[in-house]
Amino acid sequence: MDLVTYGSYYDVPEGVDIRGRYDAEFAKILTKDALKFVTDLHREFRNHIKYALERRREAKRRYNEGALPGFDPATRYIREQEWVCAPVPPAAADRKVEITGPVERKMIINALNSGAKVFMADFEDALSPSWENLMRGQVNLKDAVDGTISFHDKVRNRVYKLNDQTAKLFVRPRGWHLPEAHILIDGEPATGCLVDFGLFFYHNHSEFRRTQGAGFGPFFYLPKMEHSREAKIWNNVFEKAEKVAGIERGSIRATVLIETLPAVFQMNEILYELKEHSVGLNCGRWDYIFSYVKTFQAHPDRLLPDRVQVGMTQHFMKSYSDLLIRTCHRRGVHAMGGMSAQIPIKEDPVANELALELVRKDKLREVKAGHDGTWAAHPGLIPACMEVFNNNMGNAPNQIETSKREDAANITEQDLLQIPRGVRTMEGLRLNTRVGIQYVAAWLTGIGSVPLYNLMEDAATAEISRVQNWQWLRYGVELNGDELGVKVSRELFGRVVEEEMARIEKEVGTEKLKRGMYREACKIFTSQCTSPALDDFLTLDAYNYIVLHHPKESSKL
Structure with missing residues (x-):
C-alpha cells in the first residue's frame, strides 16, 4: 500500500517547517503536539548546545597547539568526594549482553527476540540519517513499544513477530553536533538528537514505563560527549521532559558512551551531572580510537599503528576500561563493555569457530575485569557472550557491589595517553x-x-x-x-x-x-x-x- 500523499503537508506549530516528504504513517509521529514538544526543547536548549560545541572547538584549538587533555583541577572535589547515583531500576539491573543495531523493522524484531538482555536501537552510528530511515524508525519503535510490530519478509515468505520474552529497549539518539536538515525551527535546522529523543519520548513514555520499565524509563544511550557540560544539558532535557509528561523526576535513565578521549577525564563529572538519571557508562571503544587520532591530529609523535592492532590490550585502552569500571562501581552504576563486531561465517565452520573464540576471549577479559555487560553486533554472538558472563557472574545481575577495582584508583593521565605500539603497513x-x-x-x-x-x-x-x-x-x-x-x-x-x-x-x-x-x-x-x-x-x-x-x-x- 502506498502511503505517500502528494500535495499533503504536516500540521506544524508556528515557526516549524518540515522539508521531508509527506507520508501518512510519518504524520502519526509528526503530530502538532509532538512537534511542539520537540520545538520547545530546541528553543530552550539550542544556545546551551551551541556554547558546548564552541567549547569543543576551543579545546581542539588547544590540542592542536600542543596541549594534552587531562583531569580538570576545578572539579577535583567531584572526583574525590564520596557520592553515588540514584539506585539502578530493577528493569535495568541485568544487562549482561546487549545487542545493537539500526531502527530497521526486521532488525528491531530480531534484536528484541535475540535472547540479549537489552537491545540498543540506534539512530546514530548504525543508521544512515535519511528522512525515510529516521521517520520509519520512529514508526517502528512505537509499534515495538506497543507490542504490535511485525514484518512480512516477502523474499523468504516469512512473518516476523515478537516473542513473549524480549530484550529491554534502549534508544540512542544522534550526537549534539548533528543537525536535522529536514525540520527547520525558526529558520534553522533542528538539533538531531532532540528530534530523535523528543519524538520517541513523547509517543512512548507512558506505554514504555508500563510494559518495559516497571515504572521507570524510557531508557537511552547518549553518544559522543566530550565534557560534563554536555551531560548537564541532557540532564536538563530529561527534567523538562519529565515535567511536561507529569512523571517522577529521575524516571528517564541513560547510559553515556565514553567514546571520546576528552570524556575519559570527565567520567566522574558526567555521572555527577546525570546523577538522578544515570545507569552507567559504556566503553565505546571504536569511536574512542577515532577520537584519539582526532584529538592528536597535530601531534606527529602520536601516530597509530594499523587499526587491527589497536585493541583492548594496548595500555591506553586497558587503562581506559579499568578506570571506567572503577568509576562506575564507585558511583553505583553499570560499567558496560565494548562491541564485538564479528558476524557468523556460515560458509566456513572453521573460520567461524576461530571468530567465536576471539569473541569468547574478549568477553572473558571484560567480565574478569569487572564489566557488568557487553555489546554484540549480531544475534549469532549472543549465546557465546551470555555463556561467558553467566559462567563468571552466576546468578548476580551485575558486579556493581563485588568488583570495585580499587587498583584502578592510581591510573594516571600518562596511562590514559600512552602511545599505542605496533606497525604501520x-x-x-x-x-x-x-x-x-x-x-x-x-x-x-x-x-x-x-x-x-x-x-x-x-x-x-x-x-x-x-x-x-x-x-x-x-x-x-x-x-x-x-x-x-x-x-x-x-x-x-x-x-x-x-x-x-x-x-x-x-x-x-x-x-x-x-x-x-x-x-x-x-x-x-x-x-x-x-x-x-x-x-x-x-x-x-x-x-x-x-x-x-x-x-x-x-x-x-
Missing part, C-alpha cells in the same frame, strides 16, 4: 581505504550498518579508517613490513585508491559497482583523507549529500 592502508569507501557507499544509499570481511562496520569503524589515512598522509609516515621505508604520499595513496576500487569491483561485481554509490563514496572518502584540515566527522559532509541527493527525501528541498 601497506595492508593497513589498503584495508582502511577498502572499508572506508564501501561503508560510505552503503551509507549514501541509506544503509548505516554494513557487514564487510566478516565484521559489522558502522560509522565509528569507518571514522578510524578515514582519520588514520589522513594522519599517515599528513605526516608521510614510513611503512613497516614488506614496504619498509616507503613513505605514505598522495601519489602512493592515489595508486592505492585505484587498486582498491578495482578490488571492490571484483568483489561486488561491475553491475553493482555501477548501480551503487561507490564512485561518489570514493570521491568523498578520498577528499576527506587528503584534505589539508581534518573534518570533525565524516558523516557531517556525507549528510549534506544525503539531504541534497537522496531519492524521495523531499519535494521542497
Whole structure:
C-alpha cells in the first residue's frame, strides 16, 4: 500500500517547517503536539548546545597547539568526594549482553527476540540519517513499544513477530553536533538528537514505563560527549521532559558512551551531572580510537599503528576500561563493555569457530575485569557472550557491589595517553581505504550498518579508517613490513585508491559497482583523507549529500 500523499503537508506549530516528504504513517509521529514538544526543547536548549560545541572547538584549538587533555583541577572535589547515583531500576539491573543495531523493522524484531538482555536501537552510528530511515524508525519503535510490530519478509515468505520474552529497549539518539536538515525551527535546522529523543519520548513514555520499565524509563544511550557540560544539558532535557509528561523526576535513565578521549577525564563529572538519571557508562571503544587520532591530529609523535592492532590490550585502552569500571562501581552504576563486531561465517565452520573464540576471549577479559555487560553486533554472538558472563557472574545481575577495582584508583593521565605500539603497513592502508569507501557507499544509499570481511562496520569503524589515512598522509609516515621505508604520499595513496576500487569491483561485481554509490563514496572518502584540515566527522559532509541527493527525501528541498 502506498502511503505517500502528494500535495499533503504536516500540521506544524508556528515557526516549524518540515522539508521531508509527506507520508501518512510519518504524520502519526509528526503530530502538532509532538512537534511542539520537540520545538520547545530546541528553543530552550539550542544556545546551551551551541556554547558546548564552541567549547569543543576551543579545546581542539588547544590540542592542536600542543596541549594534552587531562583531569580538570576545578572539579577535583567531584572526583574525590564520596557520592553515588540514584539506585539502578530493577528493569535495568541485568544487562549482561546487549545487542545493537539500526531502527530497521526486521532488525528491531530480531534484536528484541535475540535472547540479549537489552537491545540498543540506534539512530546514530548504525543508521544512515535519511528522512525515510529516521521517520520509519520512529514508526517502528512505537509499534515495538506497543507490542504490535511485525514484518512480512516477502523474499523468504516469512512473518516476523515478537516473542513473549524480549530484550529491554534502549534508544540512542544522534550526537549534539548533528543537525536535522529536514525540520527547520525558526529558520534553522533542528538539533538531531532532540528530534530523535523528543519524538520517541513523547509517543512512548507512558506505554514504555508500563510494559518495559516497571515504572521507570524510557531508557537511552547518549553518544559522543566530550565534557560534563554536555551531560548537564541532557540532564536538563530529561527534567523538562519529565515535567511536561507529569512523571517522577529521575524516571528517564541513560547510559553515556565514553567514546571520546576528552570524556575519559570527565567520567566522574558526567555521572555527577546525570546523577538522578544515570545507569552507567559504556566503553565505546571504536569511536574512542577515532577520537584519539582526532584529538592528536597535530601531534606527529602520536601516530597509530594499523587499526587491527589497536585493541583492548594496548595500555591506553586497558587503562581506559579499568578506570571506567572503577568509576562506575564507585558511583553505583553499570560499567558496560565494548562491541564485538564479528558476524557468523556460515560458509566456513572453521573460520567461524576461530571468530567465536576471539569473541569468547574478549568477553572473558571484560567480565574478569569487572564489566557488568557487553555489546554484540549480531544475534549469532549472543549465546557465546551470555555463556561467558553467566559462567563468571552466576546468578548476580551485575558486579556493581563485588568488583570495585580499587587498583584502578592510581591510573594516571600518562596511562590514559600512552602511545599505542605496533606497525604501520601497506595492508593497513589498503584495508582502511577498502572499508572506508564501501561503508560510505552503503551509507549514501541509506544503509548505516554494513557487514564487510566478516565484521559489522558502522560509522565509528569507518571514522578510524578515514582519520588514520589522513594522519599517515599528513605526516608521510614510513611503512613497516614488506614496504619498509616507503613513505605514505598522495601519489602512493592515489595508486592505492585505484587498486582498491578495482578490488571492490571484483568483489561486488561491475553491475553493482555501477548501480551503487561507490564512485561518489570514493570521491568523498578520498577528499576527506587528503584534505589539508581534518573534518570533525565524516558523516557531517556525507549528510549534506544525503539531504541534497537522496531519492524521495523531499519535494521542497
